[in-house]
Amino acid sequence: xxxxxQSPRYKVAKRGQDVALRCDPISGHVSLFWYQQAxxxxxxxxxxxxxxxxxxxxxLPSDRFFxxxxxxxxxxxxIQRTQQEDSAVYLCASSPRGKTSSNQxxxxxxxxxLSIL
Amino acid sequence: xxxxxxxxxxxxxxxxEDFTTYCNSSTTLSNIQWYKQRPGGHPVxxxxxxxxxxxxxxxxxxxxxxxxxxxxxxxxTATQTxxxxxxxxxxPEETSGSRLTFGEGTQLTVNP
Numbered sequence: 001x002x003x004x005x006q007s008p009r010y011k012v013a014k015r016g017q018d019v020a021l022r023c024d025p026i027s028g029h030v031s032l033f034w035y036q037q038a039x040x041x042x043x044x045x046x047x048x049x050x051x052x053x054x055x056x057x058x059x060l061p062s063d064r065f066f067x068x069x070x071x072x073x074x075x076x077x078x079i080q081r082t083q084q085e086d087s088a089v090y091l092c093a094s095s096p097r098g099k100t101s102s103n104q105x106x107x108x109x110x111x112x113x114l115s116i117l
Numbered sequence: 118x119x120x121x122x123x124x125x126x127x128x129x130x131x132x133x134e135d136f137t138t139y140c141n142s143s144t145t146l147s148n149i150q151w152y153k154q155r156p157g158g159h160p161v162x163x164x165x166x167x168x169x170x171x172x173x174x175x176x177x178x179x180x181x182x183x184x185x186x187x188x189x190x191x192x193x194t195a196t197q198t199x200x201x202x203x204x205x206x207x208x209p210e211e212t213s214g215s216r217l218t219f220g221e222g223t224q225l226t227v228n229p
Contacts, residue, residue: 033216042121042205042219043160056216091159103148103209105162106217 002026004109006092012115013082021077021112023092030098032075033106034067035091043091049075050098079114087116119144119210123220131228136193138223140206147209149182149189150217155202163191163204196227 005024013019025032031050035043036059045059051072060067064082069075079086093106120143130136140149148167152160164173166182166189173180179192189206203222210216 035219040221040224042207042221045216045218048216059216093160103165103167105150105165106160107162108159110159 004092004094004107006090006109006112008112009110010113010115012117014117015083017082018078018080019082019114021079021090021114023075023077023109025073025075025092025094026096026107027073029094029096029107030072031095031104032069033093033095034075034077035093036061037089037091037111039088046077046090082114082116084116087114089113119208119218121206121208121218121220123206123223125223126221127224127226129226129228130196132198133195136196136200136225138191138204138206138225140189140191140220142187142208142218145186147186149186150207151180151189151191152205152207152219153202154205154222158202160205193225196225198227198229201225201227 007022033048034046036046037043047067048056049069052069064080066078089111091108091111093108095104095106122141124139148165150165151163153163154160164180169186170184171182177194181190203224205219205222207217207219
C-alpha cells in the first residue's frame with residue numbers, strides 16, 4: 001500500500017497479558033516513530049528508529065515497553081504485563097530521511113486502539 | 118523538558134465564521150509543523166514553517182510563525198463542515214532532533 005499500515009486496528013487484552021503491535025511504514029522510509037495518544041490529547045513520542053537502529057527510546061514509559069525494527073522496515077511495539085493505564089491509541093509514523101528527520105513531515109498510520117480490561 | 122501549548126482546547130463555530138488556534142513553545146523552535154486529525158482518523162500533515170515571521174497560505178488556511186520562533190497560529194477563513202477535526206502543532210526537541218513534541222490540539226466543530 002501507499003501509506004503507513006498498522007495492525008491490528010483494535011486490540012483488547014486482559015491486564016497482565018503481553019501485546020504486540022505492528023507497523024509497516026511507507027516503503028523506503030528511513031525514519032520510523034511510535035507515539036502514544038490518549039483520548040483528547042496530542043500524540044506523545046515513544047521511540048524513534050533510523051533504519052534498524054533505535055536512536056531514541058526516551059519516551060518509553062517503562063521497561064515493559066519494547067520496540068524493534070530488525071530489518072529496517074517493519075517495526076513491532078511490544079508491551080509486556082499490560083496495565084490499564086496502557087490503554088490508548090498507538091500511532092506509528094514514518095518519514096523519508098534519517099538526518100534532521102524532525103524537519104520532515106511525518107506520515108501516520110491509522111493506529112492501534114489498545115484497551116486493557 | 119520542552120512544552121508546546123495550544124489554545125483554545127475547543128472551538129465551536131457556525132459555518133462561515135473564522136477560526137484561529139494558537140501555539141506556544143517553551144523553547145525556540147527550528148521549525149513548526151501543523152497536523153489535522155479528523156474524528157477517528159490519524160494526524161495528517163498540513164504544513165511546515167521554518168523562517169522567523171513566515172506566513173504561508175493554503176486556500177482558506179493561513180499559517181504564521183512568530184518572529185521569535187516560539188509561537189505560531191493557524192487561521193481558517195469562512196469555515197466549512199469539512200474543516201471539522203483537531204488541529205495540532207508540533208515542534209522538534211532541541212536536544213533530540215528526531216522527536217516531535219505535539220501540542221494538545223484544538224478541537225474544532227462547525228455547525229452547519
